[in-house]
Amino acid sequence: DAGITQSPRHKVTETGTPVTLRCHQTENHRYMYWYRQDPGHGLRLIHYSYGVKDTDKGEVSDGYSVSRSKTEDFLLTLESATSSQTSVYFCAIRYWNGSYEQYFGPGTRLTVT
Amino acid sequence: KQEVTQIPAALSVPEGENLVLNCSFTDSAIYNLQWFRQDPGKGLTSLLLIQSSQREQTSGRLNASLDKSSGRSTLYIAASQPGDSATYLCAASNTGNQFYFGTGTSLTVIP
Numbered sequence: 001d002a003g004i005t006q007s008p009r010h011k012v013t014e015t016g017t018p019v020t021l022r023c024h025q026t027e028n029h030r031y032m033y034w035y036r037q038d039p040g041h042g043l044r045l046i047h048y049s050y051g052v053k054d055t056d057k058g059e060v061s062d063g064y065s066v067s068r069s070k071t072e073d074f075l076l077t078l079e080s081a082t083s084s085q086t087s088v089y090f091c092a093i094r095y096w097n098g099s100y101e102q103y104f105g106p107g108t109r110l111t112v113t
Numbered sequence: 114k115q116e117v118t119q120i121p122a123a124l125s126v127p128e129g130e131n132l133v134l135n136c137s138f139t140d141s142a143i144y145n146l147q148w149f150r151q152d153p154g155k156g157l158t159s160l161l162l163i164q165s166s167q168r169e170q171t172s173g174r175l176n177a178s179l180d181k182s183s184g185r186s187t188l189y190i191a192a193s194q195p196g197d198s199a200t201y202l203c204a205a206s207n208t209g210n211q212f213y214f215g216t217g218t219s220l221t222v223i224p
Contacts (some may be wrong), residue, residue, distance in 0.1 A: 045211065
């Protein structure tokens with residue numbers, strides 16, 4: 001168990017409001033990831049981090065920003081939420097188990113009305 | 114970057130049948146490939162990981178294979194059970210830093 005928690009688990013917000021999702025891990029893993037999952041699209045990478053203050057964009061980063069000021073926390077911010085950002089958001093960490101693998105958090109269901 | 118495809122999108126089989134799920138990827142310079150299971154409304158649970166140097170991995174009734182030259186991985190489930198009903202996703206990585214997911218196969222095992 002990589003000890004990943006996500007908060008909140010569910011959120012409903014209005015179009016145009018900023019939203020921040022939190023991913024917290026307890027085992028000092030260097031790499032952390034934010035994905036979104038939508039029907040027909042699988043999981044798509046939004047942003048990832050390879051250390052404190054070190055982040056990079058994924059394939060669907062527009063409208064999202066991230067921050068990592070501590071190893072254990074990776075924050076995803078929707079600067080001005082839109083209905084197209086209604087989705088399930090998953091955080092993951094990368095860990096070594098003879099090869100680099102991913103372990104996922106429980107997800108956050110976000111609805112933008 | 115990898116383009117990962119999973120066909121079919123949905124599969125329905127009677128209980129007890131052996132079945133194969135397919136995962137195709139475009140870049141044979143693969144680092145590893147990981148299979149996940151996802152139950153409705155839940156997160157992803159890792160099932161098996163195959164490193165580029167391996168041909169297959171087994172866990173219980175599950176067997177995953179990797180053929181880099183053809184860009185294919187298969188997940189074989191023996192003696193399927195209703196509890197195996199879920200969506201199965203594969204993820205390929207070239208470097209171990211980024212992971213590219215297929216859209217999944219939704220499996221229903223009919224009692």
